[in-house]
Amino acid sequence: MSVLVYTESEEGKFKKASLEVASYAKEVAKILQTTVTAVTFNTKDASELKNYGVDKVLNITNEKLGNFNAEAYADVLKQAAEKEGSKVVILSQSANSKYVAPLLAVHLNAGYASNVVGLPESNDPFTVKRSAFTNKAFSHTKINTDIKIIGLSNNSFGLKENQGNATAEEFGPTLSEADFSVKVINVDKAKDKVTIADADIVVSGGRGLKGPENWGMVEDLADTLGAALACSKPVSDMGWRPHSEHVGQTGKPVASNLYIAIGISGAIQHLAGVNASKVKVVINNDPEAPFFKAADYGVVGDAFEIVPKLTEKLKEFKAKNA
Amino acid sequence: MKILVCISHVPDTTSKINFTDNNTKFDTSGVQFVINPNDEFGLTRAMWFKEKQGATVDVINVGGPETEPTLRKALAIGADSAIRVNTPAIDGFQVAKQLAKVAKDGEYDLIIAGRESLDYNGGMVPGMLAALLNANFVNTCIGLEVEGEKATAIREIDGGKETLTTSFPLVIGTQKGLVEESDLRIPNMRGIMQARKKPLNVVEPIETTTPTSIEIFEKPAPRGAIKLIDADNLDELINLLHNEAKVI
Numbered sequence: 254m255s256v257l258v259y260t261e262s263e264e265g266k267f268k269k270a271s272l273e274v275a276s277y278a279k280e281v282a283k284i285l286q287t288t289v290t291a292v293t294f295n296t297k298d299a300s301e302l303k304n305y306g307v308d309k310v311l312n313i314t315n316e317k318l319g320n321f322n323a324e325a326y327a328d329v330l331k332q333a334a335e336k337e338g339s340k341v342v343i344l345s346q347s348a349n350s351k352y353v354a355p356l357l358a359v360h361l362n363a364g365y366a367s368n369v370v371g372l373p374e375s376n377d378p379f380t381v382k383r384s385a386f387t388n389k390a391f392s393h394t395k396i397n398t399d400i401k402i403i404g405l406s407n408n409s410f411g412l413k414e415n416q417g418n419a420t421a422e423e424f425g426p427t428l429s430e431a432d433f434s435v436k437v438i439n440v441d442k443a444k445d446k447v448t449i450a451d452a453d454i455v456v457s458g459g460r461g462l463k464g465p466e467n468w469g470m471v472e473d474l475a476d477t478l479g480a481a482l483a484c485s486k487p488v489s490d491m492g493w494r495p496h497s498e499h500v501g502q503t504g505k506p507v508a509s510n511l512y513i514a515i516g517i518s519g520a521i522q523h524l525a526g527v528n529a530s531k532v533k534v535v536i537n538n539d540p541e542a543p544f545f546k547a548a549d550y551g552v553v554g555d556a557f558e559i560v561p562k563l564t565e566k567l568k569e570f571k572a573k574n575a
Numbered sequence: 576m577k578i579l580v581c582i583s584h585v586p587d588t589t590s591k592i593n594f595t596d597n598n599t600k601f602d603t604s605g606v607q608f609v610i611n612p613n614d615e616f617g618l619t620r621a622m623w624f625k626e627k628q629g630a631t632v633d634v635i636n637v638g639g640p641e642t643e644p645t646l647r648k649a650l651a652i653g654a655d656s657a658i659r660v661n662t663p664a665i666d667g668f669q670v671a672k673q674l675a676k677v678a679k680d681g682e683y684d685l686i687i688a689g690r691e692s693l694d695y696n697g698g699m700v701p702g703m704l705a706a707l708l709n710a711n712f713v714n715t716c717i718g719l720e721v722e723g724e725k726a727t728a729i730r731e732i733d734g735g736k737e738t739l740t741t742s743f744p745l746v747i748g749t750q751k752g753l754v755e756e757s758d759l760r761i762p763n764m765r766g767i768m769q770a771r772k773k774p775l776n777v778v779e780p781i782e783t784t785t786p787t788s789i790e791i792f793e794k795p796a797p798r799g800a801i802k803l804i805d806a807d808n809l810d811e812l813i814n815l816l817h818n819e820a821k822v823i
Contacts, residue, residue: 320737321732323702323712323714324711324712327706347733348714348715348731348732348733349732349733351698351714351715352702352712352714352715352730353702354699354702355667355671355698355699355700355701355702355703355705355706356702356703356705356706356712358668358699358702358703358706358786359668359671359702359703359706359707360706363786364666364668364786364787365667365668365699365786365787366787367696367697367698367699368696368697368698380790382793384696385694385695385696385792386586386592386693386694386695386696387693387696388795389592389794389795390592390594390792390793390794390795391792391793391794391795392695392789392790392791392792392793393789393790393791393792393793394787394788394789394790395787395788395789395790396786396787397784397785397786397787397788398786404698434711434741434742435711435712435713435739435740435741436739436740436741437737437738437739438738438739438740439737439738440732440735440737440738441735441736441737441738442732442734442735442736443734443735446734448733448734450733451733453822454822454823478823490756490757496751496752497731497735499751502588502693503588503612503613503693503751504751510822511816511820511822511823521588521589522588522589525588528795531820531822532816532820532822534812534816535801545801545803546801547798547801548801549798549799549801549802549820550801550802550803550804550812550815550816550820551801551802551803551804552803552804552805552806552809552812553803553806554806555806558806559806559809562809563809563812563813566809566810566813567813567823570813570817570823
């Protein structure tokens, strides 16, 4: 009856979101008075999960599962949930987890609540708080099925240390050819580059920067902070920056600890997409820009002067605090 | 190739969000409804398949009569016919079940659905639909080419993209990037006139369970006032971010 949690890893390392879902799973397990079983794929060393309350780790070693494959992974998670008699299955809201969760929900006949932002508010009925209308509201959703799947919103719970054994067990589920009818033939991914989804800090540029040739200072600031780069919709529509950087209601969501918006006015659609970030800083020379009513800290002035100065001072600050 | 495009009827991106009936229902008064942006990218791609590869394109929505103007917009963009399953959309699974029945009966090869809708952000209908149909599924699809029964798709992943091969029947969860923003089809006068004559069939729903239900809505707590820092005093900003906000 353990709580099952899918802890993604990449090149043998657990993503921050995986440690977050493990932390969350432990707290849910405490409520349900049970244990936590994590599922890992081709992960030789899962001992890091000991610090986040995981009691058991089911690891699947299988070459065919080297690349993420939603159908196959859903089949594996289903069999793991059945083996453990799990009533609650927890995943993150990463691209892969969002891909696998709905398949798993149908296979397990389980109700699935996505974008969950807190621990279950009650056990019977089982209710969770979720974000809705792109962070403009919340809903309290009841899951009516015997088995429940929770998709935990990125950076909504944080990491919580709990000591567990993380006893490793090899798990060999039965897979069929049908599990592999979608095949990966190429992966194009920047290595060593922090993604918007995983970043603690996101630095974002808008139309106020006047042109793509001015992005150097944005990149310098991002580099200094170890941040991911993002941009507003008009900037990506005009081709100044790649689509993958577009954040906002119809772009990627931002749920980082810090979001720095440079030359972005703060239209409703942009704000909706970045609202889940914890602290927002705005740098804009228009004091009437709507973003100044929606941020935590703001600097009114010329970004072309402020940003390079800020980067310099941050470099000094980091050197002093190293 | 028979294509079915799933259309969600959603409040437009600038809508203010309010609730009525003791916060149990979304307040639709004064709200403009549109085709869900993620679905628009899928619909435009479907039009390309229609024009270049002779596909037929039907659109479908699960909802009450209020969604018909949105379906007409999709017809005006170029779809051949529309289907409305006459029941309110309650949760992702219930919607997927209704869609699956129509998709199965209609023997569609390719089913296109926006990966997430602007209103409830569930992000689960495309995947559930695929599982119910036993169809192949590619989520966050930003590229699709079809040759006969075979498809090559591009999926956006965290930090990059993947190229996948698969075959029909196929469900894709679409989003921005599948087509260029500037290539999105919008209804023109001719399209709007023709849309009036195209079939919009209303079908009754099948019995289904509703695994999740929204009990009550809540608006976010009002935020505190912004702290403005002088452009000459950036040290103070760094100090606040480090000591007060604790984010650097």
